[in-house]
Amino acid sequence: MLSRALSLAAFAAFTAFGLQVAKADPLPSWNNGPTKDAIVEFVEAVTTPGSDSYVDPAERIATFDNDGNLWAEQPVYFQITYAIDTAKKMVAADPSLAEKSPGLKAAAEGDIEALLADGHKGLLEVMAASHAGMSTSAFKQSVADWFATSKHPKTGQRYDHMIYQPMLELLAYLRENGFKTYIVSGGGIDFIRVFAEQAYGIPPEQVVGSSIKAEFKLDGDTSDTIKVAELFFYDDKDGKPVAINHHIGRRPLIASGNSDGDLQMLQYATTGDRPGLGILLHHTDAGREWAYDRDSKIGHLDKALDEAGQRGWVVVDMKEDWATVFPFDLP
Amino acid sequence: MLSRALSLAAFAAFTAFGLQVAKADPLPSWNNGPTKDAIVEFVEAVTTPGSDSYVDPAERIATFDNDGNLWAEQPVYFQITYAIDTAKKMVAADPSLAEKSPGLKAAAEGDIEALLADGHKGLLEVMAASHAGMSTSAFKQSVADWFATSKHPKTGQRYDHMIYQPMLELLAYLRENGFKTYIVSGGGIDFIRVFAEQAYGIPPEQVVGSSIKAEFKLDGDTSDTIKVAELFFYDDKDGKPVAINHHIGRRPLIASGNSDGDLQMLQYATTGDRPGLGILLHHTDAGREWAYDRDSKIGHLDKALDEAGQRGWVVVDMKEDWATVFPFDLP
Numbered sequence: 001m002l003s004r005a006l007s008l009a010a011f012a013a014f015t016a017f018g019l020q021v022a023k024a025d026p027l028p029s030w031n032n033g034p035t036k037d038a039i040v041e042f043v044e045a046v047t048t049p050g051s052d053s054y055v056d057p058a059e060r061i062a063t064f065d066n067d068g069n070l071w072a073e074q075p076v077y078f079q080i081t082y083a084i085d086t087a088k089k090m091v092a093a094d095p096s097l098a099e100k101s102p103g104l105k106a107a108a109e110g111d112i113e114a115l116l117a118d119g120h121k122g123l124l125e126v127m128a129a130s131h132a133g134m135s136t137s138a139f140k141q142s143v144a145d146w147f148a149t150s151k152h153p154k155t156g157q158r159y160d161h162m163i164y165q166p167m168l169e170l171l172a173y174l175r176e177n178g179f180k181t182y183i184v185s186g187g188g189i190d191f192i193r194v195f196a197e198q199a200y201g202i203p204p205e206q207v208v209g210s211s212i213k214a215e216f217k218l219d220g221d222t223s224d225t226i227k228v229a230e231l232f233f234y235d236d237k238d239g240k241p242v243a244i245n246h247h248i249g250r251r252p253l254i255a256s257g258n259s260d261g262d263l264q265m266l267q268y269a270t271t272g273d274r275p276g277l278g279i280l281l282h283h284t285d286a287g288r289e290w291a292y293d294r295d296s297k298i299g300h301l302d303k304a305l306d307e308a309g310q311r312g313w314v315v316v317d318m319k320e321d322w323a324t325v326f327p328f329d330l331p
Numbered sequence: 332m333l334s335r336a337l338s339l340a341a342f343a344a345f346t347a348f349g350l351q352v353a354k355a356d357p358l359p360s361w362n363n364g365p366t367k368d369a370i371v372e373f374v375e376a377v378t379t380p381g382s383d384s385y386v387d388p389a390e391r392i393a394t395f396d397n398d399g400n401l402w403a404e405q406p407v408y409f410q411i412t413y414a415i416d417t418a419k420k421m422v423a424a425d426p427s428l429a430e431k432s433p434g435l436k437a438a439a440e441g442d443i444e445a446l447l448a449d450g451h452k453g454l455l456e457v458m459a460a461s462h463a464g465m466s467t468s469a470f471k472q473s474v475a476d477w478f479a480t481s482k483h484p485k486t487g488q489r490y491d492h493m494i495y496q497p498m499l500e501l502l503a504y505l506r507e508n509g510f511k512t513y514i515v516s517g518g519g520i521d522f523i524r525v526f527a528e529q530a531y532g533i534p535p536e537q538v539v540g541s542s543i544k545a546e547f548k549l550d551g552d553t554s555d556t557i558k559v560a561e562l563f564f565y566d567d568k569d570g571k572p573v574a575i576n577h578h579i580g581r582r583p584l585i586a587s588g589n590s591d592g593d594l595q596m597l598q599y600a601t602t603g604d605r606p607g608l609g610i611l612l613h614h615t616d617a618g619r620e621w622a623y624d625r626d627s628k629i630g631h632l633d634k635a636l637d638e639a640g641q642r643g644w645v646v647v648d649m650k651e652d653w654a655t656v657f658p659f660d661l662p
Contacts, residue, residue, distance in 0.1 A: 058534060136576055180536070193580045203389060204580025205511070205536075216572040216595050223602040225576045232577075241547040245467055245556045246563075247578060249524045249535025264547050271554040 026173040029166040029324040036321065038314045039170070042277045046253060047177045053275060057178035061250050063240075063265060064171070065257035066185035066192055066209075068299040069281055070200060071163040072152075074290045076298060078159045079191050080123070082146050083107075084115075086130035101125050132212055132229035136190055139227055143194040157328055160195040165324045167256075171200055174254070182252075184244055185209045186236035186261050190227070208247045210235040236261045241268035252276065258283065263304040270311055278313035280304055285319040288329070357504040360497040360655040367652065369645045370501070373608045377584060378508045384606060388509035392581050394571075394596060395502070396588035397516035397523055397540075399630040400612055401531060402494040403483075405621045407629060409490045410522050411454070413477050414438075415446070417461035432456050463543055463560035467521055470558055474525040488659055491526040496655045498587075502531055505585070513583075515575055516540045517567035517592050521558070539578045541566040567592045572599035583607065589614065594635040601642055609644035611635055616650040619660070 030036040045053040046060070067073040087107035091098045098105035103125025106114035115122040131139065147160045155162060171181050183202055185192055189209030196202045213228040235243045241264050244252060255262070255269035258281040266278035283292050283299065293301040308315050316322075324330055361367040376384040377391070398404040418438035422429045429436035434456025437445035446453040462470065478491045486493060502512050514533055516523055520540030527533045544559040566574045572595050575583060586593070586600035589612040597609035614623050614630065624632040639646050647653075655661055 189577070189580070205578065207580065211577060214573045214576060216569045216599065218595070218598050218602065221602055223572070223599055225573055238547045241554070242545045242556055245545060246520070246542060247536065249520070249538065264549070267549050268547065268554055271549065271552055 026176070027166065027169045029169055029322060029330075031321055031323050033321065035314055035316055039277070039279070042254070042275075043174065043177050046275075055253055055274065059250060059253060060174075060177070060179040061182065061248055061252045062171075062174050062179045062254040062256070063182045063184040063208075063244060063248075063252040063269070064167070064255075065259070065262045065265070066183050066187055066196075068283065069164075069256060069258045069262075070167050070171075070183070071160075072289065073299050074292070075153070077187065078162075079187050080127075081150075081159070082143060082191070083123075083126050083130040084110075085146060085150060086142065087126045090129060097129075101129065104129060128229040131188065131191075132227045135217075135224035135226055136214065137224055139190055140194050143191055147195060155326070155328075157326070160199050161328055162326060163199050164322075165327045165330060166322045168200065168327070170256075171202070175201070179254070180206065182206045182208060182244075182248065184235065184240050184255075184265060186234070188212075189235075208235060208243050210239075238264050240265035244268065254279065256281070257304070259299045259301045260304050261300075263307065266304065266313055267307075267311070270313065278308070278311060279316060280308050280313050281316045282318060284317050285322070285325065287319075288325045289318060291319075357507070358497065358500045360500055360653060360661075362652055362654050364652065366645055366647055370608070370610070373585070373606075374505065374508050377606075386584055386605065390581060390584060391505075391508070391510040392513065392579055392583045393502075393505050393510045393585040393587070394513045394515040394539075394575060394579075394583040394600070395498070395586075396590070396593045396596070397514050397518055397527075399614065400495075400587060400589040400593075401498050401502075401514070402491075403620065404630050405623070406484070408518065409493075410518050411458075412481075412490070413474060413522070414454075414457050414461040415441075416477060416481060417473065418457045421460060428460075432460065435460060459560040462519065462522075463558045466548075466555035466557055467545065468555055470521055471525050474522055478526060486657070486659075488657070491530050492659060493657060494530050495653075496658045496661060497653045499531065499658070501587075502533070506532070510585070511537065513537045513539060513575075513579065515566065515571050515586075515596060517565070519543075520566075539566060539574050541570075569595050571596035575599065585610065587612070588635070590630045590632045591635050592631075594638065597635065597644060598638075598642070601644065609639070609642060610647060611639050611644050612647045613649060615648050616653070616656065618650075619656045620649060622650075 027036055045051055046055040048054060064070055067077055084107045087104050091104050091108035098108050103115060103122035106122045107126045115126065147158060150159060151157065152159055152162055174181055181202055183192055183196055187209050189207055189211045192209050193204040193207050196207050211232045213230045213232045214225040215228055217224060217226050233239065233243065251272045252269040254277045255265045256279040257265055269276040270278045283290050285291060292299060293305060358367055376382055377386040379385060395401055398408055415438045418435050422435050422439035429439055434446065434453035437453045438457045446457065478489060481490060482488065483490055483493055505512055512533055514523055514527055518540050520538055520542045523540050524535040524538050527538050542563045544561045544563045545556040546559055548555060548557050564570065564574065582603045583600040585608045586596045587610040588596055600607040601609045614621055616622060623630060624636060
């Protein structure tokens with residue numbers, strides 16, 4: 001029986017080795033260390049049957065902020081750049097628009113100071129002109145065209161390629177573990193839906209965002225919704241838990257954000273009946289991306305950073321924790 | 332070779348018989364006939380790879396009205412009954428409420444005429460008192476308790492058992508064919524979510540409905556959303572396509588309703604770039620359920636019935652097309 005016992009031992013060793021090889025690192029762009037460990041330990045705890053922290057797959061909801069969390073947001077939110085670029089094109093096509101709207105005139109002249117003066121009055125005109133008065137389909141086509149033809153001023157890359165490789169891996173890792181991944185963004189719901197499925201694997205019905213009103217229009221055998229220049233819902237700060245309850249109807253098990261706009265979403269995820277995971281991305285990498293927090297207008301991060309320690313949120317230090325930032329930087 | 336040919340023929344005959352037996356009727360509570368055929372033919376056309384009408388699974392969205400379409404709505408929408416029952420309980424617990432609110436007083440006295448007088452002023456008070464000023468969790472618990480203890484006046488059954496067996500089969504059949512099934516209801520989103528998963532297999536995130544505003548409230552280590560007595564969105568008529576675009580971001584491939592409140596949803600589903608299926612349930616069965624259409628306030632069906640022929644919508648005649656109405660009537 002000795003030889004049989006030996007071959008069984010060899011088989012067991014081989015199998016263990018095989019399993020180890022098969023279980024590849026699901027987060028290769030995250031450096032090893034306490035941040036990565038905390039995320040993996042939480043996911044394993046809530047997905048291991050029999051664990052005290054086990055959570056039914058139906059309740060595995062993960063919500064992600066978008067700007068500065070799944071893609072970059074500097075030097076200005078990309079949706080604002082879309083609005084200004086579109087306003088420029090509108091004025092080029094019809095110069096009389098600049099006479100009627102000081103905002104469109106300022107956009108056409110690239111006068112950012114004028115756009116922001118007087119409580120952002122000019123910028124609001126630009127947002128309205130570029131986001132309303134058209135069908136949802138026409139708006140989405142215009143955004144898709146802009147993505148195909150525009151480049152980011154610093155990286156020279158397409159805007160929809162400036163997504164974070166480590167977050168793509170985290171989204172995929174969570175989905176493999178039975179999570180439904182959602183975007184919950186202060187950005188526009190229709191704008192994000194144009195690229196979220198291809199960029200992140202997040203389908204339109206799992207995008208929650210800010211929105212303006214819309215009206216249904218039927219014209220014979222065709223119909224569409226028409227975007228109206230009036231705010232419907234501002235999905236930021238206190239609005240995020242409200243929108244999550246409205247769209248999803250379940251408290252998130254994991255919430256991930258990078259600014260004070262995400263504070264309440266992280267509070268909501270981590271103050272329920274069961275443990276929840278809050279993840280806060282800290283932009284600390286001036287070399288590969290940007291470094292900003294308490295003094296920044298874009299992605300202002302102050303209160304949430306103070307509260308992270310108290311509530312046990314995982315703070316991701318971009319410079320320390322990420323081996324790669326953008327997919328186009330992958331070795 | 333003759334015997335081989337014979338046995339092949341026998342095998343072929345046996346296989347064909349076997350396949351026929353294996354493919355059980357997915358809609359056993361629908362009587363055979365043109366209505367059932369039209370539904371099955373549409374589903375087979377959009378799901379058969381290589382078919383001209385083939386639709387990618389991600390685009391297979393089916394939206395269902397709830398009241399009078401997935402469950403009954405007579406003699407009055409069940410959510411109204413919940414509100415009145417709750418108001419009665421509130422007044423019983425604190426009689427001073429009746430002095431402060433004529434609506435609560437009328438509800439406590441069962442005076443429906445007083446509730447509906449003056450533009451439904453009393454009823455609105457009752458709706459506000461029973462639906463707002465509490466957390467979403469507390470509201471859902473209250474609704475769940477009501478379902479557990481209340482019976483329908485005509486059938487003596489639980490309200491959440493008064494669902495339509497043929498529609499349960501249709502929902503399951505569509506899901507088996509890769510459809511994502513949604514409720515799109517004029518009823519309250521939080522109310523429907525209490526029973527939709529168990530009753531219909533539709534999870535909270537696939538329920539779209541009317542809603543009031545809400546506020547996020549954090550209290551130390553606990554938090555919730557608090558329901559506020561102010562309308563946020565009325566999900567009926569023109570509002571249905573708008574809400575579908577807002578929540579789902581895709582045009583439905585199938586839309587199913589039973590009243591003029593569903594007219595625009597059916598128009599939206601059937602006036603896109605590709606063929607869509609509109610299904611209109613006509614309540615024609617005074618014996619097993621109710622018969623009502625153009626003259627009814629509840630489930631008013633007039634324009635949509637006129638438009639059905641012109642747009643090729645499938646009209647379901649409850650009396651003719653359904654072998655069974657409620658699950659509790661199953662043989």
